[in-house]
Amino acid sequence: MRPRLPFSPRHLVLIPLSAVMLLPLIWMLITSFQTLDESRHFPPVLLPTGIHWSNYSDAWNAAPFGRFFINSAVVTLASVAGNLVFCSLAGYAFARLHFFGRDVLFVALLATLMVPFQVIMIPTFIIVKDLGLVNSLGGLIVPNLATPFGVFMLRQFFRTLPIELEEAARIDGCSRLGVLFRIVMPLSMPALATLGIVIFLWTWNDFLWPLIVITSTDQNTVQLGLASFQGAHQTNWSLLMAGNVMALAPMLLVFIFAQRWFVRSLAGAGVKG
């Protein structure tokens, strides 16, 4: 009773689905190559008269995209580095060390995961203001240098490693810190990669917190810069899309080249979450 098609009937659904998923991005790309008039034309100009690269150079000049990228890169790299180091230290302590108040502290950290960011964003803003970090990259980096998610994830992962390896290292004279950095972390590459990718994605795409903390253009991250770019050039679609493509390019490139990694990290984070 199988249908006698030369191809699987799944294609009949998958093709339109893929079209719907890709169409917005493709249309963004096409629009970015159009002239301003073409972009406002109705019916839409499906094939632009030419590839107007000038949109990109105009966008680059209209707003300091270079600055935006640098800011985002600094914040993201610092957050990733901070999390990898601090969450490893804490995760390891919770996983393997016995110290006074350990379980209470762990539960407290975990409990913060239950609270939405929006609850704490106002007081956190006040704290950041009092620390003098408003409108600075530090205000974006410092609150996220260690996340409860990272601590939890690494603690769970460290617990799955065979403890004999660490015991052997200690017998061989390794300090506790040495065991963490020389034995445990090299064995935890998948988990560390997952954490790194998740923090990377999350920090790069973060919008609400930067929106609150940053007030001047030169401190904007890519997302903030993009939003204000839209604010300034609302109906200049071709220019706007050129800016959008530029802003999206790094993440899309990472995704395309490292799709398998990406996907496995998100899946792993989801399963552990």
Place this chain on the structure above:
Amino acid sequence: MIARAARSEHVSGWLFVLPAAVLITVFGIIPIFWALLLSFQQNDLLTAPTWVGTENYRTLYHDPVFRDSVRRTLVYTILFVPISVGGALAIALLLDARVRLSWFYRTAVFVPVATSTVATGIIFNLLLEPTYGIANYLLGEVGLGPYGFFQDPDQALYSVVAMTVWGWLGFDVIIYMAALQGVPQDLLEAARLDGAGRWATFRHVVWPLLGPATLFLIVWSTINALQVFDEIYVTTRGGPLHATTVLVYYMFNQAFELFHAGYAAAAAYVLFVITLAFSLLQLWLGNRRVHYTS
């Protein structure tokens, strides 16, 4: 000797934990309690705050804009969660078999996840532009529309649902595909031998084993949906006529545009309670019906 070793472990433990503990306490735990305090104050982030007890909560209760924002958030959530989770399941099942070009389909489904919320909003502003956007053009070709989308108060929220589903679907598909791969092959073969057709195999063998993934996605999606903000800020700014003013947008507006920080903190705690209630309910239901294979 033993006491000294134990003591050194206490010290080491605390030293290891200190950086993360300090950071999370300062930027996580303290703000949680501070926000509660704030909610009992009249605070404009500049001058000294005044204590007003539960007045903020009472005002919220009677504030029609706030109540509407809660209602809208719930409507959004009730639409977003089933569509994205259910759709993801269907797509994951379609992608699970050995189909030609599956790499292409998978990439197409996953790519939107890599777009930031801001970029997504900007793209959809372009797509759904009522006068000359391509969405109305394509719909016109099949005899539908034109629609106002973001500019029509009756359609704006649904347009936001469509936009955010587009952006998040891939993540759910990733989770489901990983879960499907975890179903042991010989269980499927045993079901074949036991006489289960495709639907029976899905219903009796695959679907129960997807329980943990489904529960995770429902809880996760609900929490995210209740907190939706970025895409709305970039597209409709809560309009038109408050049609897309959801809870977080209302909060943001109150705290950082109108400087009613105490009032916003109270709204935030309402969000917290709603989120907690949903999560606990779903987890409780889930634990009763979800089976975890050791």
Place this chain on the structure above:
Amino acid sequence: MAGVTFDGVTKRFGDDVVAVDALDLEVVDGELVVLVGPSGCGKSTALRMVAGLDEPSEGTIRIGERDVGGVSPAARDVAMVFQSYALYPHMTVAKNLAFPLERRHMKKDDVRRRVAEVSAMLGLDELLRRKPAQLSGGQRQRVAMGRALSRDPAVFLLDEPLSNLDAALRNELRAELKRLHAQVGTTMIFVTHDQVEAMTLGDRIAVLDRGRLQQFSTPDEVYRRPCNLFVARFVGSPSMNLLPGPVLGLGSDVLAGVRPEALHPAVEADGDLPLEVTAEVVEPLGSDVFVHGRHGEHAMVARLAGNAQVAPGEVLSLAVRRGDVHVFDAATEQRRDSD
């Protein structure tokens, strides 16, 4: 109840892997046949083709008189016990047993009755409400067998069902399986890599190597008259000793096979071929003594009585009865019947 016939069955994977090569085999109705051989010999593939989980590239498989080519697994009236048991983890034992019956739309009362029957037969009554994760390996095994039994199929297929159990449990369940077969009488095809299991369980054994059937006969026949070198060395533990023909006074175009248990201290008796063995390692096991040593440059193993006193380095005068010598053609490795 039905027999199973393999008629020229070949299974190819891709272009270069031939898992099963021109298999001709007939399992008689009600028989317990064991397919045995080392990893990769095609035994599991052959079993899966009977189940319908894979289709032959060439040849036909018949269950009873019916050619089951292209017939779905569910329609073949076969049941299978998997090596990993494949129990539905989210269902109770009772539900696991009932599942195949429910798939066939049996009436609820009949399902309940049958489940009770099978549960009683396999001693599962106390476990009915538990889930597989709460069972031991042996219990899970029994539930897997119960699920297969409950359908009362024409043929039972078992794919290394005892391999994941510890030795004591394996022995116990092996005996239980044999008892079950005697009780229920259904045709059974059992796959294993363990020749001890094969020898003790099977009415007949099919020895396979690299996709080809080597020998198909009773355990006794396979032991006493292995048809080629592979079978001779595969069956029997420790393995048969192989010596060039001339050592035992035979031609140089043959190999002589002598089982360790066929060697005995030389006695003045006619017809015994002498074989001197210089002992190197002696393993006293209580019931036997295994002597690892050499005859000339040839390594040999001998199994002697438990009270034999042997010291390493000692030269033993052993002998083997002429009739206990297996003769194989050195070139073709096939058995040569000289007597």
